[in-house]
Amino acid sequence: MKFSKEIITGITTVAAIGLLVVGINFLKGGSFFGGDDIYYAYFPSSGGVTPATSVYINQVEIGKVLEVEYMVGEQDSSKMVRMKFNIQKEGFKIPKGTILEAGGIDLFSKGIIVKVSPDISQGYYKPGSSIQGEVSVDIVSQVEAYADPITQKLQVMMGSIDNMVKGVSSFWDETATSEIEASMREVKIAIKKFGSAAEQIEALVGDERVKISRIMSNVQSITETLKESDDQVKHILSNVKTVTDEMTTLDFKSVIEDAQKTLESVNAVLDAATNGNGTLAKLVNDEALYNELVETNIDLQRLLKDIQLHPERYIHFSVIGGKTKGANFSPDEEQELKEVVKERNN
Numbered sequence: 332m333k334f335s336k337e338i339i340t341g342i343t344t345v346a347a348i349g350l351l352v353v354g355i356n357f358l359k360g361g362s363f364f365g366g367d368d369i370y371y372a373y374f375p376s377s378g379g380v381t382p383a384t385s386v387y388i389n390q391v392e393i394g395k396v397l398e399v400e401y402m403v404g405e406q407d408s409s410k411m412v413r414m415k416f417n418i419q420k421e422g423f424k425i426p427k428g429t430i431l432e433a434g435g436i437d438l439f440s441k442g443i444i445v446k447v448s449p450d451i452s453q454g455y456y457k458p459g460s461s462i463q464g465e466v467s468v469d470i471v472s473q474v475e476a477y478a479d480p481i482t483q484k485l486q487v488m489m490g491s492i493d494n495m496v497k498g499v500s501s502f503w504d505e506t507a508t509s510e511i512e513a514s515m516r517e518v519k520i521a522i523k524k525f526g527s528a529a530e531q532i533e534a535l536v537g538d539e540r541v542k543i544s545r546i547m548s549n550v551q552s553i554t555e556t557l558k559e560s561d562d563q564v565k566h567i568l569s570n571v572k573t574v575t576d577e578m579t580t581l582d583f584k585s586v587i588e589d590a591q592k593t594l595e596s597v598n599a600v601l602d603a604a605t606n607g608n609g610t611l612a613k614l615v616n617d618e619a620l621y622n623e624l625v626e627t628n629i630d631l632q633r634l635l636k637d638i639q640l641h642p643e644r645y646i647h648f649s650v651i652g653g654k655t656k657g658a659n660f661s662p663d664e665e666q667e668l669k670e671v672v673k674e675r676n677n
Contacts, residue, residue, distance in 0.1 A: 367394070367417035368458040370425065372443065373402075373410035378433035378466040379441045386416050387436060388445040393420040396443060409463065416443055425462070427453040434467030635671065 377399055386394035398415035405411050414433065418425070428448035436442050444467065456462060557564075 371461045372464040374412045374464045385442045394418045424455040426451045431464035432467040
């Protein structure tokens with residue numbers, strides 16, 4: 332079966348027109364064969380998004396922007412720009428509560444960013460639905476927002492530096508120069524003095540080098556002597572250890588018990604004296620006995636004084652059978668009485 336040239340030309344023309352329409356639709360962002368889900372989004376501004384830019388979710392392209400249209404007469408500023416976009420990902424639905432952002436994906440790319448809501452209990456948007464979106468802050472705006480405060484601080488700092496330079500310039504006159512020169516001369520003189528002091532110290536060290544050498548030799552001799560006496564020191568320490576071991580083995584417990592018993596006896600005697608029991612208590616507590624002892628001592632003092640003054644009243648010696656006067660004492664008693672009188676006189 333043969334076709335005429337006219338039929339072949341017509342078929343070719345129709346095919347070419349179809350391919351042209353499909354190509355134009357593809358270049359606009361639609362799928363090659365169509366059938367994509369279409370949605371509308373409203374934004375306060377375009378954020379730099381143009382037709383044929385992509386729609387992203389988690390930085391993965393899932394669709395294209397088909398139209399960007401300014402809504403004339405729209406009083407709501409959040410709906411002044413309408414964008415028509417499609418979803419080319421088969422089976423993907425947009426949950427209600429999803430946020431759409433128009434703006435920069437990176438430094439060079441623009442598009443719509445789909446932030447899917449994790450809550451799907453509200454259902455999904457149907458194809459053809461209108462979704463409210465927002466404009467994301469691009470990187471340039473973020474850099475400007477970050478750089479503006481720094482720029483202001485730099486301007487303030489530059490002003491402070493300018494003032495400081497002016498102050499230094501006003502200070503740097505002939506007077507300041509002369510003062511600096513005088514200071515440098517004083518520094519030079521001080522360096523010379525330090526050099527002279529260093530030379531004196533070096534000479535002193537040279538003079539005392541022999542003494543230092545002798546001291547070190549003496550120290551070495553002492554250490555050698557200590558080293559030679561190591562055995563003796565060890566023997567002394569062993570003796571000290573033996574003495575301490577013997578002291579630890581003594582029966583301190585029995586000694587402490589004896590001392591405790593002695594203290595208990597003394598306490599018993601003191602308690603008895605305090606309570607008026609026994610001879611010691613009578614001596615301590617009997618006031619009449621104390622008074623008698625005092626009177627006896629006084630009488631004895633008087634007797635001794637009288638014997639000293641008038642011994643003839645008590646002792647009489649007769650050589651030739653004279654009459655005996657006074658008291659009669661034996662020779663031992665007379666000797667004892669003489670010693671008492673002699674001690675009293677002394």
